[in-house]
Amino acid sequence: MGSYGMLARRAVSTEAPVMVQIQELLRGIKGAISLAQGVVYWQPPKPALEKVKELVWEPSISRYGADEGLPELREALTKKLREENKLTKSSVMVTAGANQAFVNIVLALCDAGDSVVMFAPYYFNAYMSFQMTGVTDILVGPGDPKTLHPDADWLERTLRETKPTPKLVTVVNPGNPSGTYIPEPLLKKISDICKDAGCWLVVDNTYEYFMYDGLKHSCIEGNHIVNIFSFSKAYGMMGWRVGYIAFPMEVEGLAPQLLKIQDNIPICASIISQRLALHSMEEGSQWVTNQVKDLVKNRQLLVDALSPLGEGSVKGGEGAIYLWAKLPENFIDDFEVVRWLAKKHGVVLIPGTPCGCPGHVRISFGGLVEKDCILASQRLKRGLEELVKDGML
Numbered sequence: 001m002g003s004y005g006m007l008a009r010r011a012v013s014t015e016a017p018v019m020v021q022i023q024e025l026l027r028g029i030k031g032a033i034s035l036a037q038g039v040v041y042w043q044p045p046k047p048a049l050e051k052v053k054e055l056v057w058e059p060s061i062s063r064y065g066a067d068e069g070l071p072e073l074r075e076a077l078t079k080k081l082r083e084e085n086k087l088t089k090s091s092v093m094v095t096a097g098a099n100q101a102f103v104n105i106v107l108a109l110c111d112a113g114d115s116v117v118m119f120a121p122y123y124f125n126a127y128m129s130f131q132m133t134g135v136t137d138i139l140v141g142p143g144d145p146k147t148l149h150p151d152a153d154w155l156e157r158t159l160r161e162t163k164p165t166p167k168l169v170t171v172v173n174p175g176n177p178s179g180t181y182i183p184e185p186l187l188k189k190i191s192d193i194c195k196d197a198g199c200w201l202v203v204d205n206t207y208e209y210f211m212y213d214g215l216k217h218s219c220i221e222g223n224h225i226v227n228i229f230s231f232s233k234a235y236g237m238m239g240w241r242v243g244y245i246a247f248p249m250e251v252e253g254l255a256p257q258l259l260k261i262q263d264n265i266p267i268c269a270s271i272i273s274q275r276l277a278l279h280s281m282e283e284g285s286q287w288v289t290n291q292v293k294d295l296v297k298n299r300q301l302l303v304d305a306l307s308p309l310g311e312g313s314v315k316g317g318e319g320a321i322y323l324w325a326k327l328p329e330n331f332i333d334d335f336e337v338v339r340w341l342a343k344k345h346g347v348v349l350i351p352g353t354p355c356g357c358p359g360h361v362r363i364s365f366g367g368l369v370e371k372d373c374i375l376a377s378q379r380l381k382r383g384l385e386e387l388v389k390d391g392m393l
Contacts, residue, residue, distance in 0.1 A: 010131065010132050010134050010136075013131060014128050014132040015124070015127065015131065015354060017124075018124055018354040019037060022034075022036045022037070022338075022350065025338075025339065025342050026342075029343060029346065031346055032347065032348050033346060033348070033368070033372065033376040034364075035348060035349055035364050035367070036349055036350045036362075036364060037350075037367060038233070038320075038321060038322070038364050038366065038367075039238050039364070039366060039367040040233050040238075040291070040295075040367060041236075041367055041369050042236040042291050044235050044237050044240070044276060044280050045279075045280050045287055047279070047282075047283065048235075048276055048279035048280040048282070048283060049276070051275075052275055052279060055272060055275055056272070060271065061271050061275070062271075063271070064267055064268055065268040065269075065271050066268060067262045067263050067267060068092070068093045068094065068258075068262065069093060069244070069268065069269065069274060070094070070271070070274045070275070070278070073094060073274050073275075073277060073278045074094065076278055077092045077244055077246075078090075080281065080285075081246055084285060085205075085208070085219040085246075086218075086219060086221070087219055087221045087227065089221055089248060089250060090247060090248060090249060091246070091247055091249040091255060092246055093244060093245045093247070093258055094242065094243075094244045094268075094277075095242075095244060095245060095262070095266070096241045096242070096243070096265075096266045096270070097230065097232060097241040098204060098206050098229070098230035098232065098243035099125050100241075100243065100265065101228045101243045101245045102125070102126055102170075102204065102228060103129050104245065104261045104262060105228070105247075105258075106129050106133050106135065107133055108254065108258050108261055109167060109168055109200050109202075109226075110135050110168055111134075111135075112133070112136075113134065113135075113136070114135055114137065114166070115135075115137035115138070115139055115164070115166040115167065116135055116137070116139065116166055116168045116169070116170070117138075117139045117159075117168070117169040117170070117199075118140055118169075118170055119140070119141045119142070119150040119151070119171060120140050120141070120142060120356035121177050121324060121355035121356055121357045122140065122355055122356050123172050123177065123204070123355070124177075124354040124355055126170060127354075127356070139162070139166060140356050141155055141158065142154060143180075146315075147315075148175070148178045148180040148315055148316060148324065149182060150171055150182065150186070150190060152186060152190055155169065155190060156193045156197075159193060159197035165197050165198055165199055167199055167200065168201075169201050170201070170202040170203075170204070171187075171190065171201075171204070172206070172207075172320075173203055173205060173217075173319075174207045174210060174217070174318060174319025174320040175316065175319070175322070176320055177355045178315065178320075178324040178362075179316035179317040179319055179321065179322035179323055179324065180315065180316045180318060180319070180324070181211065181215055181318040184218040187203070187220055188220060191222060191224075191225060194224055195222060200225070200226065201222075201226075202225075202226045202227075202228065203219070203225065203228065205219060205227055205228060205229050206228065206229065206230040207233060207320035207321065208234075209285060209288045209289055210233065210234075210292050210295070210319050210320050210321055211318070211319045212295075212296060212319065213318065215319065217319070221248070222248065223250055223251050224248075225248065226245060226247045227245070228243065228245060229243060229244050229245075229246065230243040230244075231243065231277045231280065233366065234288045235277070235280040235287075236291075237273070237277065240270070240276055240277070241269065241270065242270075242273045242274060242276075242277045294370070297373075298365040298366070298370065299317055299323070301365075301370075301373050301377040302363055302365050302373070302377050302380070303317070304377065304381070305376075305377035305381040305384070306323065306325050306363065306380070306381075308381065308387075309327070309388070310388075313325055314326075321364050321365055321366030321367075322362055322363065323362075323363045323365065324352075324360060324363075325361050325363060326359060326360050327359050327361060327387075328387070328388060329359075330391075331359060331387070331392075332358050332359040333358070334351035334352050334353055334359055334360060334361055335353060336392070337387065337392070338350070338361065340383075341380070341383045341387075344392075345379045345380070345382060346379050349362065349363055350363075350364070
């Protein structure tokens, strides 16, 4: 077997990152437009960038900071959590993005061999995080066929019947990859089921500001709940890598374990990135919601582009930056469809298989300004019309 036989099984058995495959596809096709990666088209607030530009020569920027985050940023986040999210009993740890936050949580709460629960369609990076930390008993629950909401009855039954009880349940709200919003009553029901069963609930709130059609995001709190947040999408800070964990302060021993893990992965999130996050917050959440308003046009353009798939084939989009679409029945190989759309029609999507749902695709409407989104939607509509009528010729 050579050296390959010496590689860690947990790494080898982890799914290949779909975005790496998509990036390779994009590099090979000149002029292709991406509706794939979950990004936004805007940069951080200009006043915040101007302030950070002046900090480059400050010595503290090049030094390590507190593992849990800059004190002034954590203070601002604690205030934000209290006032915006109604989370009053949570401590804060700043991380190098929401993905790293999730890995920290899995390492702190789960042992190799534990079982955990996700709902399809699930966020592919969260699934990979379980795999590469040795949590291989991943129970995938169904979503409602019409709404994609997690099936709470299935969850209650599964937590009751599975022995030992799964250690952790996780949801993204609003959803990645679906853009589906979990209403507060359902979120509370899921929380109560987890509490009664004695398992953790991890809620990823990365897209908390990305709500449409008058819907309002809500958070829940409890000694069995950990919340994740991110600056990446809201403030256009994808490459700056800043996220944070809001975890129950009353749970004895959790904070020290999170600190152990943090100290052995990034030590601390980038200092200059944390300063940019702090200065971006000074612009206020209204700055973010003003940016998000413009995405409604993009969403409608892509809903129209997906219309050749037929009524009922497109779901989600109530929140986040995603639409979720079912391909025609005879196109279960969504990777093949994605490659065909890219090579023949110059538009790139995410296949549904890495999200637990073969025969589907994820469409991101956040990464393009309107004129580019118009072009992308035209290409996508032509491609889907051809797919439905003639197949992949």
